[in-house]
Amino acid sequence: MNKSVSPARDNPENKTERWHTLTVEETLARLETQASGLTPTETARRQAEYGPNELQAAHRISPWTILFEQFKNVLIVILLVATVLSTFLGHGVEAIAIAVIVLFAVLLGFVQ
Known part of the structure; x- marks a missing residue:
């Protein structure tokens, strides 16, 4: 070995x-x-x-996996529930604002 x-x-x-x-x-x-x-x-x-002087090949994680990992965050789930509740309660502007915040948070986590 x-x-x-x-x-x-x-x-x-x-x-x-x-x-x-x-x-x-x-x-x-x-x-x-x-x-x-x-x-x-x-x-x-x-x-x-x-052994040879080589770097080990890094295990690549799929971009889809990285994206879906963002939704395991409790805060993101709470904000998504708040978006759905706001929509059903007729608060469309608030629902859109929360959805935009979730989108930014998910995109930021994905890019990082």
Whole structure:
């Protein structure tokens, strides 16, 4: 199984190492490398030991899921109920105002 950490992080001494205070030569020595980079053999060995130097693919969330998540907010649900009640009670202007507020809140949450 491949590890996903670098050699520098595996070494417990490096947890308190002040890398910014080291000279270039000291840093290269501690990282077991050279200024020109790793040799192909060393690269292959480290890839076999630690795995490839790649970012994991991020799990993408559907825009529809993000939109519907906005309606799980209790305040949004209360405002939607208030919109329906205002409509049935004949307060159309208030219902429209509340609906606009809900729309802005949902859109803001979606964009963020």
